[in-house]
Amino acid sequence: METSQIEIQLIAIVTAVACALPGVFLVLRRMTLMSDAISHAILPGIVIAFFLTESLSSPLLILAAAGTGVLTVVFVELLQRTKLVKADAAIGLTFPALFSIGVILISRFAGNVHLDMDAVLLGELAYAPLNKLQAFGYDDLGPVSLYVMGMILVLNLVFILVFYKELKLVTFDASLAAALGFAPTVIHYGLMTLVSVTTVGAFDAVGSILVVALIAGPPVTAYLMTDRLSRMLMLSALIGSVNAVSGYWVAFLFDVSIAGSIATMTLLIFGFVFLVVPNRGLIAIARRHARQKWEFAQTMLVIHLFNHEGLPEAEAESAIDGLHEHLSWDPGFTNQVVRYALNNRCVSRKETQLILTAHGRTIAQKTLVQ
Amino acid sequence: MEDLGIFNHFYTLIIVSAGAALLGTVSGALGSYAVLRRQSLLGDAISHAALPGIAIAFLLTGSKTPLILVLGAAIAGWLGTLLIMSIVRLTRIKYDSVLAIVLSTFFGFGLVLHTLIQRTGNANQAGLDTFLFGQAATMLESDVLTIGILGGIALIVMLIFWKELKLLVFDEGFAASIGFPIRTLDILLTSLLVVAIVLGLQAVGAVLMSAMLVAPAVAARQWTDRLRLMVFLAACFGALAGVSGTIISSTASRIPTGPTIVLCATAVVGFSIVFAPNRGLVWDRIRHQRNRRNLKMETSRN
Numbered sequence: 001m002e003t004s005q006i007e008i009q010l011i012a013i014v015t016a017v018a019c020a021l022p023g024v025f026l027v028l029r030r031m032t033l034m035s036d037a038i039s040h041a042i043l044p045g046i047v048i049a050f051f052l053t054e055s056l057s058s059p060l061l062i063l064a065a066a067g068t069g070v071l072t073v074v075f076v077e078l079l080q081r082t083k084l085v086k087a088d089a090a091i092g093l094t095f096p097a098l099f100s101i102g103v104i105l106i107s108r109f110a111g112n113v114h115l116d117m118d119a120v121l122l123g124e125l126a127y128a129p130l131n132k133l134q135a136f137g138y139d140d141l142g143p144v145s146l147y148v149m150g151m152i153l154v155l156n157l158v159f160i161l162v163f164y165k166e167l168k169l170v171t172f173d174a175s176l177a178a179a180l181g182f183a184p185t186v187i188h189y190g191l192m193t194l195v196s197v198t199t200v201g202a203f204d205a206v207g208s209i210l211v212v213a214l215i216a217g218p219p220v221t222a223y224l225m226t227d228r229l230s231r232m233l234m235l236s237a238l239i240g241s242v243n244a245v246s247g248y249w250v251a252f253l254f255d256v257s258i259a260g261s262i263a264t265m266t267l268l269i270f271g272f273v274f275l276v277v278p279n280r281g282l283i284a285i286a287r288r289h290a291r292q293k294w295e296f297a298q299t300m301l302v303i304h305l306f307n308h309e310g311l312p313e314a315e316a317e318s319a320i321d322g323l324h325e326h327l328s329w330d331p332g333f334t335n336q337v338v339r340y341a342l343n344n345r346c347v348s349r350k351e352t353q354l355i356l357t358a359h360g361r362t363i364a365q366k367t368l369v370q
Numbered sequence: 371m372e373d374l375g376i377f378n379h380f381y382t383l384i385i386v387s388a389g390a391a392l393l394g395t396v397s398g399a400l401g402s403y404a405v406l407r408r409q410s411l412l413g414d415a416i417s418h419a420a421l422p423g424i425a426i427a428f429l430l431t432g433s434k435t436p437l438i439l440v441l442g443a444a445i446a447g448w449l450g451t452l453l454i455m456s457i458v459r460l461t462r463i464k465y466d467s468v469l470a471i472v473l474s475t476f477f478g479f480g481l482v483l484h485t486l487i488q489r490t491g492n493a494n495q496a497g498l499d500t501f502l503f504g505q506a507a508t509m510l511e512s513d514v515l516t517i518g519i520l521g522g523i524a525l526i527v528m529l530i531f532w533k534e535l536k537l538l539v540f541d542e543g544f545a546a547s548i549g550f551p552i553r554t555l556d557i558l559l560t561s562l563l564v565v566a567i568v569l570g571l572q573a574v575g576a577v578l579m580s581a582m583l584v585a586p587a588v589a590a591r592q593w594t595d596r597l598r599l600m601v602f603l604a605a606c607f608g609a610l611a612g613v614s615g616t617i618i619s620s621t622a623s624r625i626p627t628g629p630t631i632v633l634c635a636t637a638v639v640g641f642s643i644v645f646a647p648n649r650g651l652v653w654d655r656i657r658h659q660r661n662r663r664n665l666k667m668e669t670s671r672n
Contacts (some may be wrong), residue, residue: 084592086408091410096580097636100629167659
């Protein structure tokens with residue numbers, strides 16, 4: 001591996017983890033699309049700051065853009081507070097309007113400055129290592145974006161560690177948090193500021209639309225795997241890193257966009273987890289449904305046998321050949337259910353008849369009592 | 371020659387305004403349902419999810435015929451929506467998170483395909499920013515005709531299923547209990563949305579198309595409590611935003627049409643929120659003060 005390859009992967013991992021951590025709280029608080037709104041709405045902030053500084057990596061640009069992000073949150077909340085607009089519509093109104101202002105600014109003044117629209121919206125991780133940090137007389141201290149994202153990651157980590165208890169309470173019971181005297185609004189805006197700063201930092205590497213994949217993807221995947229907040233945070237960071245590295249190698253193999261591949265891997269890994277995860281996965285759901293079908297049929301069978309047990313008509317009612325008529329089932333299905341019940345030792349075969357075992361009788365009694 | 375230039379300019383303006391007006395009508399009317407169902411951002415998801423469809427349609431056919439690309443976009447947007455619906459149904463993941471993950475990853479996959487196409491050296495394919503921002507100014511008469519016909523069909527289907535869709539929007543549980551096929555209706559409504567969005571991609575682009583669904587509907591909602599009137603008003607507001615945005619952007623150079631249309635629609639929303647009777651902010655303030663005065667009069671009388 002060349003140095004630049006390692007550097008790109010490092011940047012990708014750091015960016016992915018930095019995005020995934022605040023993303024966990026967005027996903028849990030049903031505010032995931034706020035990241036989409038912020039990532040679009042920071043465009044005018046970026047454009048205006050770019051006109052002033054003429055550089056895409058100046059700290060002022062990050063501050064201005066993050067400020068626009070927080071402003072978006074304020075606009076959305078003001079709209080919601082009028083009670084005339086629902087939360088989703090408020091988001092859907094605010095960010096296209098701000099984004100439009102950004103686009104108009106760019107096209108009005110595109111001739112005067114060099115601001116590549118594609119670079120802002122789509123990012124290009126492959127070029128990130130080219131921009132080296134120069135300081136203290138050294139001209140190569142590693143890529144600038146690695147430092148920027150590293151600092152943002154540390155900021156996110158510190159915020160989450162310091163305010164873990166508060167974040168947890170505000171996320172799961174905002175009214176209790178308010179009643180206990182924690183300020184949900186302060187925590188809320190703190191989190192939103194973090195999301196804005198992270199989004200701005202990441203747009204350089206992956207562009208504004210794919211930031212959403214980094215913020216939403218890993219936490220949503222982790223949400224399928226655990227019920228504990230702490231575990232969800234760690235899993236999200238891990239999944240984010242896996243998405244980033246695997247995405248990089250897919251992009252390398254097929255010579256395609258790195259950010260795009262990371263997003264694609266995010267979907268594939270989500271799909272894989274969704275398929276195989278115990279309890280909540282598709283396979284687990286399908287198996288549970290199948291098992292419930294047979295369990296139910298078996299219960300019907302033992303209740304039927306139990307009802308006629310020891311009565312004169314028992315012989316006719318429990319004849320294996322006639323069961324399907326008494327239960328109004330399809331003969332093939334009846335055979336399968338009998339085999340299932342035999343396997344579970346709920347019934348046993350006595351010549352042409354089916355009789356209950358002690359276990360089967362208990363099941364029937366229990367079900368009928370319920 | 372001078373006169374001919376002006377004539378051409380005028381002709382283009384009329385074509386683009388007509389297209390924008392039709393688009394605003396269709397997306398305003400259909401957007402009303404999305405807004406009322408609190409699915410305002412579904413449009414954003416569908417329009418982004420359409421990108422891989424466009425790329426695949428191009429890779430498979432090698433053609434840039436708008437109709438083929440539109441078909442690809444529609445299929446991808448539709449598949450994305452079905453995926454969203456089934457993830458919501460089968461897991462505990464919330465609707466907004468599902469939208470976010472489908473929108474961004476589909477778009478990312480589209481980006482991968484796009485770089486693949488670029489690498490094959492087909493230089494004259496349309497840039498991604500066309501997909502994102504649209505190019506209303508390049509609209510042709512045939513495009514306007516396509517929007518008119520397909521959008522008209524979508525609106526007619528909406529009118530045919532008026533009663534069913536109304537029930538779906540306002541009381542899904544009741545609709546299910548009296549035997550309406552909820553999931554089919556849901557898919558029908560979403561498919562209509564997909565049609566409206568795909569038609570708008572060329573004109574205003576993916577990012578701004580979502581605003582064309584939300585803004586007219588939110589504005590219309592402020593003026594009325596009746597679905598019929600709301601859909602009608604939303605269609606009118608959409609058309610108004612389309613025409614005024616086109617005209618404003620034509621008055622000066624280098625003002626892109628799509629974003630201007632969106633800002634016009636946003637202005638209509640702002641006006642409606644402030645001035646609409648009964649619900650609007652001004653009205654609310656007046657009522658508030660009148661109540662306070664009445665209360666004061668009553669307390670002083672006692």
